[in-house]
Amino acid sequence: LRNSFETKAVKQNINTVAMQPKVQASFKVAVLGAGGGIGQPLALLVKMSPLVGHLNLYDIANVKGVAADLSHCNTPSEVLPFTGPEQLGDALKGVDVVVIPAGVPRKPGMTRDDLFNINAGIVKTLVEAVADNCPDAFIHIISNPVNSTVPIAAEVLKQKGVYNPKKLFGVTTLDVVRANTFVAQKKGLRLIDVDVPVIGGHAGITILPLLSKTKPAVSFTNEEIKELTVRIQNAGTEVVEAKAGAGSATLSMAYAAARFVESSLRALDGDSDVYECSFVQSELSELPFFASRVKLGKNGIEAFVNSDLQGLTDYESAALEALKPELKSSIEKGVAFANKQP
Numbered sequence: 001l002r003n004s005f006e007t008k009a010v011k012q013n014i015n016t017v018a019m020q021p022k023v024q025a026s027f028k029v030a031v032l033g034a035g036g037g038i039g040q041p042l043a044l045l046v047k048m049s050p051l052v053g054h055l056n057l058y059d060i061a062n063v064k065g066v067a068a069d070l071s072h073c074n075t076p077s078e079v080l081p082f083t084g085p086e087q088l089g090d091a092l093k094g095v096d097v098v099v100i101p102a103g104v105p106r107k108p109g110m111t112r113d114d115l116f117n118i119n120a121g122i123v124k125t126l127v128e129a130v131a132d133n134c135p136d137a138f139i140h141i142i143s144n145p146v147n148s149t150v151p152i153a154a155e156v157l158k159q160k161g162v163y164n165p166k167k168l169f170g171v172t173t174l175d176v177v178r179a180n181t182f183v184a185q186k187k188g189l190r191l192i193d194v195d196v197p198v199i200g201g202h203a204g205i206t207i208l209p210l211l212s213k214t215k216p217a218v219s220f221t222n223e224e225i226k227e228l229t230v231r232i233q234n235a236g237t238e239v240v241e242a243k244a245g246a247g248s249a250t251l252s253m254a255y256a257a258a259r260f261v262e263s264s265l266r267a268l269d270g271d272s273d274v275y276e277c278s279f280v281q282s283e284l285s286e287l288p289f290f291a292s293r294v295k296l297g298k299n300g301i302e303a304f305v306n307s308d309l310q311g312l313t314d315y316e317s318a319a320l321e322a323l324k325p326e327l328k329s330s331i332e333k334g335v336a337f338a339n340k341q342p
């Protein structure tokens with residue numbers, strides 16, 4: 001991501017025909033909830049992508065100014081604001097990737113599941129519009145509780161007859177970003193080299209970093225494993241408490257979401273070497289949805305990285321079994337919500 005921005009900036013400064021950038025793909029991205037704490041910095045990062053030609057910003061409030069502001073950045077994409085349910089369909093027409101950070105964030109003392117009553121309905125309504133207007137898009141769900149909102153989205157898409165499990169993603173990239181950061185700090189590694197797969201779901205103990213699969217190979221003491229695992233699982237709460245009532249992670253989340261958008265666009269653009277962790281419909285465990293590393297391609301998920309789940313340590317195996325009941329019940333709660341009669 002960073003390299004492509006730097007390359008583009010250098011090319012733009014040298015104003016000669018010979019140095020014009022080669023024609024880039026021009027994808028259309030929509031952010032639903034674009035006026036919020038995540039939505040605004042995410043929109044800025046997506047605006048910087050050379051792969052984006054159109055950036056549609058939708059929110060029920062505050063989005064006109066955000067779009068006007070961003071539209072002055074001299075990067076290729078055209079930015080348009082959409083607000084209110086009557087403009088939602090237009091925001092989604094022809095979109096390749098739709099990102100959904102709409103909804104309320106946690107305050108100290110709350111679990112992600114405490115957001116269910118408000119955010120479940122928001123996600124349901126927005127995904128209904130996605131189904132009607134851009135059913136073929138990659139759908140990135142950020143709104144919490146992800147362990148329930150992704151199953152809700154799947155049920156809505158099924159009801160509309162357009163569900164493609166290869167294109168529905170719960171965004172868990174922030175868990176990987178955190179794991180990479182904390183492991184690099186702890187072991188004195190170069191950040192750019194570190195990659196830790198994170199599996200399971202996106203809440204508390206359902207977040208399971210596979211430290212034994214860290215690249216580059218690195219050894220940890222039992223104490224380090226426990227300390228790092230707990231820190232990665234509680235990192236969202238660490239931010240919620242530090243913000244002391246002003247919300248949850250927004251800037252690191254925008255960074256992580258922009259990485260997942262860029263990976264999706266690269267895959268759509270034909271790059272055959274794109275891997276990300278995500279909470280998706282899966283057969284890797286007995287649960288219908290499960291976060292793991294997946295290979296992305298033009299048609300969405302091309303493959304699951306099964307090898308991550310082989311040869312787990314005793315600690316990881318026990319943690320994997322321990323997370324299943326909570327994850328199962330969060331998935332079932334989402335499915336039941338989406339199927340209840342109005």
Ligand code: NAD
Nearest residue numbers: 033035036037038059060101102103104105142143144253
């Ligand atoms: P925020 O309150 O700052 O912003 C949310 C935005 O959503 C607001 O602008 C609001 O107007 C908008 N919104 C509300 N209802 C809407 C609707 N029906 N249609 C369109 N827009 C609507 O919150 P935030 O900090 O940006 O967090 C958003 C969500 O992301 C929360 O649910 C939070 O828990 C979640 N989150 C997830 C992760 C993750 O890793 N998946 C990380 C951080 C936050």
Ligand code: LMR
Nearest residue numbers: 106112144236237248249
């Ligand atoms: C996070 O992991 O930061 C998000 O899920 C927000 C939260 O409520 O912790």
